[in-house]
Amino acid sequence: MIPWITGDTPFPSVDRALKEPNGLLAAGADLSAGRLLSAYRHGIFPWYSAGQPILWWSPNPRMILWVEEFKVARSLRKRLRQHRFDVRSDTAFAQVIEACAMTPRHGQFGTWITQQMIEAYVDLYNQGYAHSIEAWRNGELVGGLYGLHLGRVFFGESMFALETDASKVALAGLVTVLRQVMVELIDCQQETEHLASLGAKVIPRCEFAQHLDRLINSIHPCAMWPKGFLPGLA
Numbered sequence: 001m002i003p004w005i006t007g008d009t010p011f012p013s014v015d016r017a018l019k020e021p022n023g024l025l026a027a028g029a030d031l032s033a034g035r036l037l038s039a040y041r042h043g044i045f046p047w048y049s050a051g052q053p054i055l056w057w058s059p060n061p062r063m064i065l066w067v068e069e070f071k072v073a074r075s076l077r078k079r080l081r082q083h084r085f086d087v088r089s090d091t092a093f094a095q096v097i098e099a100c101a102m103t104p105r106h107g108q109f110g111t112w113i114t115q116q117m118i119e120a121y122v123d124l125y126n127q128g129y130a131h132s133i134e135a136w137r138n139g140e141l142v143g144g145l146y147g148l149h150l151g152r153v154f155f156g157e158s159m160f161a162l163e164t165d166a167s168k169v170a171l172a173g174l175v176t177v178l179r180q181v182m183v184e185l186i187d188c189q190q191e192t193e194h195l196a197s198l199g200a201k202v203i204p205r206c207e208f209a210q211h212l213d214r215l216i217n218s219i220h221p222c223a224m225w226p227k228g229f230l231p232g233l234a
Contacts, residue, residue: 064200084169085143141162152183
């Protein structure tokens with residue numbers, strides 16, 4: 001049984017999250033900017049389907065990627081040197097999240113990125129918390145990703161690709177930006193073989209919480225997030 005939260009009710013401790021399904025912590029509340037920012041600061045994120053109440057999760061273990069441990073495979077490095085894609089930051093956030101919602105995925109039916117979610121994260125983008133990295137080809141958006149930036153942490157939410165390697169190139173662009181703004185950690189949320197091949201690893205939730213507390217509350221200022229074309233990814 002998970003608690004139902006409303007209004008200003010705080011989230012329960014992540015230690016109370018269920019083991020099955022892994023990480024389910026609470027239901028209810030809303031997707032206001034304040035609620036979402038509080039969730040991410042505590043290692044919690046929303047994930048639910050249309051017709052369900054808002055469900056809040058904090059899985060154990062957690063997949064993370066240290067920015068300096070990002071692995072650029074030979075094939076990806078070759079693709080970057082070809083300059084097939086123009087990589088940009090924060091020039092089409094709404095298009096990216098809508099594409100993430102609409103792009104079919106193997107073994108997945110429907111989407112968890114509801115219209116309510118889209119509106120909430122566009123609001124966070126307008127407030128300067130959410131960001132997108134985009135891969136463009138011949139003036140068309142063909143890949144990208146989005147997530148939240150708090151302190152020295154980037155919380156990855158979703159990515160899409162309409163052309164081979166477009167999302168990988170966008171991820172390389174993200175790492176370039178994170179190095180510029182002095183972010184150390186990417187929260188990948190769920191474990192996947194694809195992310196593991198890029199250097200991500202799983203750690204216990206308690207260890208993730210320690211990293212989160214240190215990095216989000218870092219006293220060292222971060223640089224301003226860039227907007228526009230990102231050069232020098234090769």
